[in-house]
Amino acid sequence: MDEGSDFDVPEASDRSEEAVPLFSVGEVEGFSAEDAAHYASDELEGLSDAPKSFGRLAWTRFRHHRLALLGGIGLVSIVLMFIVGPMLSDYTFDQYDVADRLLGPSRDHWFGTDEIGRDLFVRTAQGGLYSLRIGLIAAVVATIAGTLLGAVAAYFGGWTDGFISQLINLLLIVPALIVLSVFSLYFGGDANRLAMVLAFLLWTRIARVVRGVVLSIKEQEYIMAARASGASHARVIFRHVLPNVIGPVVVEVTLLLGTVIVLESTLSFLGLGVQPPNASLGTLVAEAKGSIDDDPLRVLTPGMFIVLIVLCVNFLGDGLRDALDPRSRNERN
Amino acid sequence: MGYATLLTLVRGMSGTEMSEPLLKVDDMSVSFKTDAGDVRAVSNVSFEISPGEVLAVVGESGSGKSVTALALMRLHPKNTETTGQVMFDGMNLLDLPEPQIRSIRGRDIAMIFQDPMTALNPVFSVGEQIVEAIRIHNDVSKADAWAKVVDLLQLVGVPEPKQRAAQYPHEYSGGMRQRAMIAMAICNDPKLLIADEPTTALDVTVQAQVMEVLHDVQEATGSAMMLITHDLGLVAGSADRVQVMYASRLMERGSTDEIFYESRNPYTRALLASIPDLESVKDKLDSIPGNPPSLLNPPSGCAFRPRCSMSVPQCAEAVPELVAFGGNHASRCHLATEIDITTGVNA
Amino acid sequence: MFAYIVRRLLATVPLLMIALYAVHVGISLTTDPRADFYLCLPRCQDGFDTITEAYNLDVNVWLRPFTWFASLLQGELGESSSIGEPVGEVLRSRGWNTALIAVPAFVISAVFALLLSVYSARHQYSKGDYFFTGLAFFGLAFPSFVLALIIQNVFGVQLENWFGIKPFNTGRKTGTNPLEILRDITLPVMSLSILFISADSRFGRASMLETLNQDYIRTARAKGLPERRVVWKHALRNALIPLVTLWALNFSVLLGGSVVTESIFSWPGLGPAFIRGLFDADIDLILGIVLLTGMFTVFFNLVADIMYGVLDPRIRLD
Numbered sequence A: 001m002d003e004g005s006d007f008d009v010p011e012a013s014d015r016s017e018e019a020v021p022l023f024s025v026g027e028v029e030g031f032s033a034e035d036a037a038h039y040a041s042d043e044l045e046g047l048s049d050a051p052k053s054f055g056r057l058a059w060t061r062f063r064h065h066r067l068a069l070l071g072g073i074g075l076v077s078i079v080l081m082f083i084v085g086p087m088l089s090d091y092t093f094d095q096y097d098v099a100d101r102l103l104g105p106s107r108d109h110w111f112g113t114d115e116i117g118r119d120l121f122v123r124t125a126q127g128g129l130y131s132l133r134i135g136l137i138a139a140v141v142a143t144i145a146g147t148l149l150g151a152v153a154a155y156f157g158g159w160t161d162g163f164i165s166q167l168i169n170l171l172l173i174v175p176a177l178i179v180l181s182v183f184s185l186y187f188g189g190d191a192n193r194l195a196m197v198l199a200f201l202l203w204t205r206i207a208r209v210v211r212g213v214v215l216s217i218k219e220q221e222y223i224m225a226a227r228a229s230g231a232s233h234a235r236v237i238f239r240h241v242l243p244n245v246i247g248p249v250v251v252e253v254t255l256l257l258g259t260v261i262v263l264e265s266t267l268s269f270l271g272l273g274v275q276p277p278n279a280s281l282g283t284l285v286a287e288a289k290g291s292i293d294d295d296p297l298r299v300l301t302p303g304m305f306i307v308l309i310v311l312c313v314n315f316l317g318d319g320l321r322d323a324l325d326p327r328s329r330n331e332r333n
Numbered sequence B: 001m002g003y004a005t006l007l008t009l010v011r012g013m014s015g016t017e018m019s020e021p022l023l024k025v026d027d028m029s030v031s032f033k034t035d036a037g038d039v040r041a042v043s044n045v046s047f048e049i050s051p052g053e054v055l056a057v058v059g060e061s062g063s064g065k066s067v068t069a070l071a072l073m074r075l076h077p078k079n080t081e082t083t084g085q086v087m088f089d090g091m092n093l094l095d096l097p098e099p100q101i102r103s104i105r106g107r108d109i110a111m112i113f114q115d116p117m118t119a120l121n122p123v124f125s126v127g128e129q130i131v132e133a134i135r136i137h138n139d140v141s142k143a144d145a146w147a148k149v150v151d152l153l154q155l156v157g158v159p160e161p162k163q164r165a166a167q168y169p170h171e172y173s174g175g176m177r178q179r180a181m182i183a184m185a186i187c188n189d190p191k192l193l194i195a196d197e198p199t200t201a202l203d204v205t206v207q208a209q210v211m212e213v214l215h216d217v218q219e220a221t222g223s224a225m226m227l228i229t230h231d232l233g234l235v236a237g238s239a240d241r242v243q244v245m246y247a248s249r250l251m252e253r254g255s256t257d258e259i260f261y262e263s264r265n266p267y268t269r270a271l272l273a274s275i276p277d278l279e280s281v282k283d284k285l286d287s288i289p290g291n292p293p294s295l296l297n298p299p300s301g302c303a304f305r306p307r308c309s310m311s312v313p314q315c316a317e318a319v320p321e322l323v324a325f326g327g328n329h330a331s332r333c334h335l336a337t338e339i340d341i342t343t344g345v346n347a
Numbered sequence C: 001m002f003a004y005i006v007r008r009l010l011a012t013v014p015l016l017m018i019a020l021y022a023v024h025v026g027i028s029l030t031t032d033p034r035a036d037f038y039l040c041l042p043r044c045q046d047g048f049d050t051i052t053e054a055y056n057l058d059v060n061v062w063l064r065p066f067t068w069f070a071s072l073l074q075g076e077l078g079e080s081s082s083i084g085e086p087v088g089e090v091l092r093s094r095g096w097n098t099a100l101i102a103v104p105a106f107v108i109s110a111v112f113a114l115l116l117s118v119y120s121a122r123h124q125y126s127k128g129d130y131f132f133t134g135l136a137f138f139g140l141a142f143p144s145f146v147l148a149l150i151i152q153n154v155f156g157v158q159l160e161n162w163f164g165i166k167p168f169n170t171g172r173k174t175g176t177n178p179l180e181i182l183r184d185i186t187l188p189v190m191s192l193s194i195l196f197i198s199a200d201s202r203f204g205r206a207s208m209l210e211t212l213n214q215d216y217i218r219t220a221r222a223k224g225l226p227e228r229r230v231v232w233k234h235a236l237r238n239a240l241i242p243l244v245t246l247w248a249l250n251f252s253v254l255l256g257g258s259v260v261t262e263s264i265f266s267w268p269g270l271g272p273a274f275i276r277g278l279f280d281a282d283i284d285l286i287l288g289i290v291l292l293t294g295m296f297t298v299f300f301n302l303v304a305d306i307m308y309g310v311l312d313p314r315i316r317l318d
Ligand SMILES: Nc1ncnc2c1ncn2[C@@H]1O[C@H](COP(=O)(O)OP(=O)(O)O)[C@@H](O)[C@H]1O
Pocket: A330, A331, B032, B034, B039, B040, B041, B059, B060, B061, B062, B063, B064, B065, B066, B067, B068, B077, B295
């Protein structure tokens, strides 16, 4: 998003549409219709002119994006540690021993123990995996739903577009955390259902992005040509439209993952998300917060894992965006 | 009478050639640092503009014309490296301190950009933007500046200039916006006007009108003009001299007549051949087969070689030097002296 | 303009109603305030009936929201069962407390985010830009509860004598003395501001960079304007346009009560009341807070759009 642009925004139509939005909130997080248009124009360029060189350039840039690489490596390391670590430990997730309660870190208990003597390393690892699992499911579901709904809205326009747009506005009218709280407390429960609740709220952003991209490619000649030559709607959407939105969607899904992990941990911290006996990083922080004065490490450890994971995910997303966004092709020093 | 004497005579008649140049660009190169490598957009370009003279800079899109203009005003993006010298009024613009170059911009050298749709700030009225250009260089009251703006808009042919001055750019048509840009550019009587493709973005129907306005104001103010265009056709009636650029280099320069009737460069001749006749419906865009080379890794030798109908093995080996043909005429081609200038290119 | 406002409200109020309806039905479907009574029936039939009456439980779940809407029309928001006060009163007193930290947090984050955006955009890829971008990345990765806990621990506990805040003290400590209020709000305001600055400055930087790359900025420079003027007049006015929407959203979110930050600092604002209401299935309170936050969103979005029209002459509100 950073770099300048000399593309042709379909200014008249886009502007007037954005001019009086019911809720302009979706644009807020840094993705406007203009970005969308830009993505679109580039994808087209990439397809028609030199798909290979664009792909290769993107990969080169991604590799040169040191932070993105760091993010990728960091994420893989953390996940590996979460998976392999508990195998090496003598303890299990819910095995407790009150005699060993509130121990500090030792060779035996790497991260110490909690109030009823459960091993915090194993709990952190499993909780972390649980958080990641919820985040991934929610991000993927939200992405699929958002992509389809956004594409459909833009492609068909008219009544369909109006309906989906109103649905998006409906979800934006009350702050996300409020809605999430209500629904996750009452409809949440296990990981899958919590993920669905999160996805239910988070598909809107991607839908807006995809809608913007599709709106601007819809007018392109080859789409019209495809329609004119008798291709079905489904065929046009899947063969011509969706391939062009993959770039922006990949970026969005990565950034969404970070958002979901933060939201899930927040809900769990408030007691509205993951419920015992399951644990996520958020519940681990909540469990430890009462003793933060005596033992800040027990709060900091799971807290910092959330921060690290989100940091890595965001670095990755930023790198992908730089790699896939044509505007950062120039100007870097 | 010898050829040289004749030449001096002719030059003497044109008058302007004898005086000190207004702008003297000496061996200027500009490169962009990008992720993919260095892009050398301008390579060792030298030229002069005399007071009151119209110099046309011609070449296909991407040949480095805009970068040349922006670099000499130091308006290019940050990721560039510029070398060489740009002498103006006894100062080298390329190493002038920031406050001084600022006082030259808009006052001594003014620019008109290609796309009037984006070159004006959408959130300020046209009048405000011109007033600002006046008041930054002159100690005049707002009211006086407004009065001058109205006169200027009148001069460039904006109807109802009083009301129009208070309007915003989106309320102007493309042609009107470009007129407003021209008004803004001449508001401080600059010594040099740089017009970068001033009509390219406009409807064909208004192109001629805007060109005419530009010409009238240039003549009225007596300022020199660097007219950048990819359209040789636009140049014929309006430029004193022409210089042709291709792939960051100067390919040929000379008086307008020399370029049009005695061109000694295959690229220039290809450009000339692509000027559509009035009657013909020839498509301008694909008239020179092929595309300009990548500036990231340019071909060896002459950059035009891959598209040149006259190329010989030598062309791949070395970049040709500029060969001078007396006066100002010079061409960058290994075969420059061998080209038969008696053959009309449009024949 | 008036017509525009009316039209906007006509378009959004139904949405708000639908949201409230969905929340009402959602809670009704999943909770039962009589849960404790089923075991003791018929012995406690009286209590059972009272609750049935109070919550209109004999009305069909899908119709029940309409009784709530009906009383809303009479200005009646019901009684909060978890706090034991009328919902209107809870919203008023708690809303005031929330505003006490929301307004300073909003102003501070808006000002700092703007300054950082301009700095980072003007010095793109400089050391300072990398530094602030890094900080923002870091700030964005912090869930609000981790940040608030750390701030509370470091400043409230480790440096207790600086701020005099003990962890988990309930409620604002003092009333009216401005200095004491300042002392009380410092930590929650700090937590909130850091989060909002992180998010906004990255967005602001992008918006500013986008603007600085526009042709009209080059025109402004070509006129001979000093860089200061180019940035603070020509670029800022344009870059502000998307930021206004963001600020409207921030402000409505903040005024609706920051659930996490207020809870951690035991701040008696709307946030903790909401959480408590959720756990107690205090449906009137939850609906009251959803209504309030929804109205804030609607209102500030409207304000944002009006500002849009002021900042950008291309947009006409009619
Ligand atoms: N900011 C930039 N970064 C990298 N390359 C650039 C930049 N601006 C221009 N160029 C390159 O410089 C070359 C010359 O561009 P330009 O001067 O705009 O051509 P034109 O003759 O059409 O005006 C082009 O190949 C273009 O790709």
